[in-house]
Amino acid sequence: MSAKIHFLFITNVLLLFTQQNAYSQIAAPDSGKFLATAGVRQVEGAGGGGIVPWALITGYGTEDSYGANAYLTVLSTQDYRLKSYGVAIGLFDKLELSLGKQEFTGSKAPLDQLSLQQDIAGIKFRISGDLIADQDNWKPQLAIGAMVKRHQGVQGLDALGVSNVKQLGAKSDTGIDYYASASKLFFAQSLLVNGTLRLTKANQMGLLGFGGDKKDQYQIMPEASVAYLLNRKLVAGLEYRRKPNNLSVDDEKAYYDAFVAWFPNKTISLTLAYANLGDITVFNPKSQRGWYVSVQVGN
Structure with missing residues (x-):
């Protein structure tokens, strides 16, 4: 199925959800979570x-309300810099919609002029479970989601005659990731555990396109997070994300990070992490590591 057909399917599902909830009057943000x-x-x-x-579901709105926020994330490694920013809204603690942009640049020859960008539209549904209410049973909170991604072209590789990720071996400059996540909060132990399965063809999240000369089919990739609540406002954790290896020019490896997130109130959060992104292209063949800083503002 083409990316256009996938997008139309997601749009129709969203319209159906909206119609089913049209009778509900959305109250002002209650920040009840x-x-x-x-x-x-x-x-x-x-x-x-x-x-x-x-x-x-993003935001602090409960099942009769909504929450919205904006974010900015910057990650710098030895040879590259990634900036990610966007907005999201959570409705009825059931539906999440997001729009984001990623900007990826090089800082060391031969890719010091490299510039990649992609736009991402996301949707997520909570299908069962409750992170807080299900403390007396084993049930996790479950959600399914999709990310529609469109690459905006390659800049800075004019000397190589490259202006599109397809010229690097990718089969497409658009794609969709599908995922299912299960999150369980053990309140008494101050511990949150999350597991995600992602169906994807994305190379480096889509920054190098989708599919490749080595593989061009959807693959299921596991992802996991563990977070410990040090106190009511401070959380520390670890994350792992496996990724496909589709391109000859990119010996793609898994992502890892260790993070600390601070929630001084329900309006702002700050996250500091140290991330390992593995190899990114054969032109700078070394494991890329660096600091990750993110700020989120909303309700």
Whole structure:
């Protein structure tokens, strides 16, 4: 199926959801959820951790309300810099919609002029479970989601005659990731555990396109997060994200990070992480590591 057909399917599902809830009068944001249960902004715009989406719905609005926020994330490694920013809204603690943009640039020859950009539209549905209410049973909160991604072309590789990711071996400059997440909060132990399965063809999240000369089919990739609440406002954790290896020019590896997130109130959160992104292209063949800083503002 083409990206256009996938997008139309997601749009129709969203319209159906809206019609079913048209009778509900949306109250003003009530910020009724517990502090930190809105999560932070994942680098593709979904609510969750830094590199892994969680089953929670963004914002602090309860089932009769909504929440919205904006975010900015900057990650710098030895040879590259990634900036991600966007907005998201959570409706009825059931539906999450997000719009984000990623800007990826090089800082070391031969890719010091490299510039890549992609736009991402996300949707997520909570299908069962409740992060807080299900403390007396084993049930996690479950959600399914999709990320529609469109690459905006390659800049800075004019000397190589490259202006599109297809010239690097990618099969397409558009794609969709599908995922299912399960999040369980063990309140008494101050511990949150999340597991995500992602169906994807994306190379480096889509920054190098979708599919490649080595593989061009959807693959299921596991992702995981563990977060410990040090106190009511401070959370520390670890994340892992496996990724496909589709391109000859990119010996793609898994992502890892260790993070600390601070929630001084329900209006703002700050996240600091140290991330390992593995190899990114054969032109700078070394593991890319660096600091990740993210700020989220909303309700």
